[in-house]
Amino acid sequence: MSKTPFSEGITAGRLSAAELSENFGDLHPRFDDHEALVAADRCYFCHDAPCMTACPTDIDIPLFIRQIATGTPEAAARTIFDQNILGGMCARVCPTETLCEEVCVRETAEGKPVEIGRLQRYATDTLVDAGVHPFKRAAATGKKVAVVGAGPAGLAAAHRLAMHGHDVTVYDARPKAGGLNEFGIAAYKSVDGFAAREVDWLLKIGGITIETGRALGAGLSLDGLKATHDAVFLGIGLGGVNALGVDGEDKDGVEAAVDFIAELRQASDLASLPIGRDVVVIGGGMTAVDAAVQAKLLGALNVSLVYRRGRDRMNASEFEQDLAASKGVRIITNASPKAVIGNGAVREIEFAYTDDDLNPTGDTIRLAADQVFKAIGQTLEGEGLPALERGKIKVDDAGRSSVAGIWAGGDCATGGDDLTVTAVAEGRDAAEDIHATLMA
Template sequence: MTDAMRLDGIRAGRLGAEDIARNFDDLHPALDRHEATVAADRCYFCHDAPCVTACPTDIDIPLFIRQIATGMPEASAKTIFDQNILGGMCARVCPTETLCEQVCVREVAEGKPVEIGRLQRYATDSLMAEDTHPYTRADATGKTVAVVGAGPAGLSCAHRLAMLGHDVTMFDARTKPGGLNEYGIAAYKTPHDFAQAEVDWLLKIGGITVETGRALGDGLTLQGLRRDFDAVFLGIGLAGVGALGLEGEDLSGTENAVDFIAALRQTDDLTALPVGRHVVVIGGGMTAVDAAVQSRLLGAETVTIAYRRAQDRMPASRWEQDLAATHGVRILSHVQPVALRGDSQLREVELAYVDADMKPSGETLTLRADQLFRAIGQKLETVEGLALSGGKLTVTGAGRTSVDGVWAGGDCALGGEDLTVTAVAEGRDAAMDIHAALTEGRP
């Protein structure tokens, strides 16, 4: 352990550049051609394959794997992209262990599924490396659509609409498009600036204009968009992170996990990114795991995830939990924070043990902490006249909101899991519904 790591407080440079580069290297290295062929040969190409049913975007998984096995990775990628235009990112970040691979026949029979995610990456990377885009636009319809939010749902919706001949303008509050893929996913899952490369590739379809630094409610109104465009799609994600409601929450070192992850993703030199010596993460989802693991990779000495329910009820998959454990992250269940202490800087966190009904047991545990990340969920407050439920937009069918001419999808919309692949499916399906509405059913 270096002297820098022994110092308390939030500091940069706990690890050197070589260690940082190794720690943040690709979590799942790409398969080469031989490895992909061997992996594809394990597939039984099932009729009525359960993996297809488990895929939120309904990719024909046996077909794309057969195409790899027969030496046609570009055709395989086209099979994937027909259903999921962000198939490259989803190959990297999808929780395949709880979706397609969990129900794979070979997983059920042998405990080792076909590596569907890595095969999908092999195929999509092969096609994305080519200069040409695999899709062309249909004849112009003369219709215009505003897509607010350039994350997975918005990008998926925009691409499908552009392919169908509509003119799309995308608005995003940040300085780069990409949304969660650019700002909210662990860096070791998507290294080498893949998120932006994917956006650039997707925009080759044409017919999509991107305006960054444009947030809904900040000079951009839903009323104005409905007036200026024939349809509107909202893929605005979720905003405010819930507060713990504790005294000391304003101490230095207490911040939102999503802000930490976004800063990490936008930092060119990770040795310059400060991290605490003792880190506590409050929450149990994938954001909590991403913040915890990356804290360790930056050189934090101790990292603890504190979750208020039983560990088997954590939103993060078992695979993600095991990933955290292999990186030295401690997971405490049935605990919730009751006190944050320090002078101007956070110094310790007191946790109370709770029972299954969330009632305090009377036992407490105090942890040293100079950095605490909140990863306890996000929600919308209000969105200009739209109906909300539980902090999300209420939708019916393929994303129709309570206001005529306005659709929504992704994390901001009620229903479905908060996953990149789900957002892609919702954006795609909303686009098809918007197309039908704008063309009155004409092809």
């Protein structure tokens, strides 16, 4: 985050430690035992449950809720982890309001779905907190698999491969494993270091070695990995940040939202983080909302989230949009950035109003800004990658790339939506295909 003398409005310690602690508390606190039983009792345990169809990882939702209702949350956790080994984090960050809970029969009938996400957290936390790992590793196969990227897709693939008896080495460019879960989501969604604890718990399966500070490049090439391993899985995410493409974008105070979120997630003292008085976030997805809300929670006086299309076109869910508004974030739609204005550092940013087809209407607006966060999408980075399609690694339904012996999944690949839960499903499914291929 910018700390130059040009950005006088960007300062640390706008709020007290007590205020920051309250602001960054758990967004959805864990159920206690009684709350979980009451919530589980609302489930109809549908035979043809629409919630299961809506879950990208195909968790047997009625079964795990019934197991909670009968007082066996450990069994419920096993049901969840069978399909989603990162079910604990997904319970915290998955947009359940637009997936399983949106199609819940209770939602259709009453406008209030079964709280599937919080029930999933209750079950999974039971095992993770106890340090119990419900799976055992199969006999060693002698096969070695390289996984590049220790995010949701890579970790899910590594665990499933290790469970099948393969030796897995996970390489990641960052100093810690976890990927998006550790560096890319709002701090109030993952409190008390849960992302790191979940990784430690996952590694209890055995057979997985993680090497951090290892990015694809001269010292870690795909050709080299192919030569020393029986298969390679790429879960490298999207490391680049799209540019605004406007005059003044290089001014001090203009930065990537993902960098702001990552710095906040790794900060040991939130009061030490500088934040602007007038913050503008450009984008309409989850990253934009996470950045805008956290800027407000850090003490920014005015936070505006500006999106070039209408509110109904925002990738952020209605829940996330409402969360931002409830925290005091001003949401401006149908406005596209035109210029960053200032002498050395940003002072204002000008937007052109647009219609639904992004055509300028002729009207403009200027917003005061001493800090601007870009959240308009990310791009794939890496050397010597397999064939690309629409800026991502082209894969088939099994995660196979254009190069034999290389699979890919998660945000870097042309699979499904850019969601944590989707990345987990793609990593898991690619691992199954890798296993079938290696043992054929």
